[in-house]
Amino acid sequence: MTQEQAAPLLGGGTTRDAALSVRPAAGRVEILCLSGVLDADGAIALTQDLAGHAEKASRAGRRLVLDLTDLGLVSAAAVRVLDTRTRHLGKNPVVVIATAPHVQALFSPSPPPGLRVYPTLGAALAALTPTGSRMEVPIGGEDLQAELFGLHAKIRTGPLIGTAQGVLLERYALADADAAFGLLKQASQRHNVPMRVLASAVVTAPPPSASSPEWFPGRLRTPPPPLELLGGPGFQADDRKHVLRRLVYEAVTLADADGAEVHLSDRALENFLVLEAQAGLDAAYRDRLALVSGPPAVCAQARDLGEPVFVADIAADPDLAGAEEGLAALATGSRALYAVPALTETGECAGVICVHRMRPGRWMTAAQHTALAILADDLAAWRTWYRRTVVPEALEYVHAHAPHRG
Incomplete structure (x- = not known):
């Protein structure tokens, strides 16, 4: 049957x-x-x-x-x-x-x-999986588990921040790595740009002229782009956390979903996808999907294909059912996934929006598919503007407050 x-x-x-x-x-x-x-x-x-x-x-x-x-x-x-x-x-x-x-x-x-x-089906499949083929929940309860996930996050971001420290240390002849870290931290706090995002920009942006007081001479600050669904009253385009939180809840509402996640690509990490915002997903899932390099994760499939990807039943998908990404999704209660890439005007994937449904099967209408596509376009437009406007301002702060070589 x-x-x-x-x-x-x-x-x-x-x-x-x-x-x-x-x-x-x-x-x-x-x-x-x-x-x-x-x-x-x-x-x-x-x-x-x-x-x-x-x-x-x-x-x-x-x-x-x-x-x-x-x-x-x-x-x-x-x-x-x-x-x-x-x-x-x-x-x-x-x-x-x-x-x-x-x-x-x-x-x-x-x-x-x-x-x-x-x-959940995920909990059952995890129990049926031989010990050693999945990550065991550490003994000691939720506090120890949260501490472990926090350590994983530091391990993922530490090398990138360290690389940025090395760049600044050499470029500005700083006293030591602590001085470079302090400069990054000051710029991060002043312009409300996360340390990891700023570190990525330091590593990937064209180097400034040592003799110039500006990193990007003649740069003009452009206003935020018009957004069809993401903007509106109270929208704060400069506040990255606010934008992404608003985006993920818009995705849940528009798709009538049980959960959602937003990944953004990072050029300094070879365009790996970094989990930036989520709703309705547990800590173990967030830890597993925090940094995605490639398939079978659905967000990576959408990034690589440049088009939406739909999985009607994770448990029936030959690639996801036995993979850690699939088991993590099932364990958080998800059964169906829909991912749509946010493509810039040049075709670059700026990020991916993925919505979750607890029941298997297709559920979205044509109008909902269209709405998510528009939301993805909004994400791409905002991300392009943020990269060209807000992040350079934080880099300008780094350049202006670092000692310059004569």
């Missing part, structure tokens, strides 16, 4: 009965999706269907996953029937995805031994 085909269970027949469908999945699992309302009679029929699917999955060397995401209601009696009829599977239990809190509550007091219940 394909993803689009859903049939009543053996005991079904009315619109309130549960229906079971098989969703294609890549790799080591077979996903059964249950929708509708599950009562005791439906649970009896379900266990009969499960037996057949379990045997088939076992012969193929795959694990059975029962996805209850679309189940509107399940009775306590149905859970008792499932418990009774799956106890013999204790050594090789059926994996159950229970996203809704009211469904989770029915399984939480005493989990049936023949079932293993997880809140």
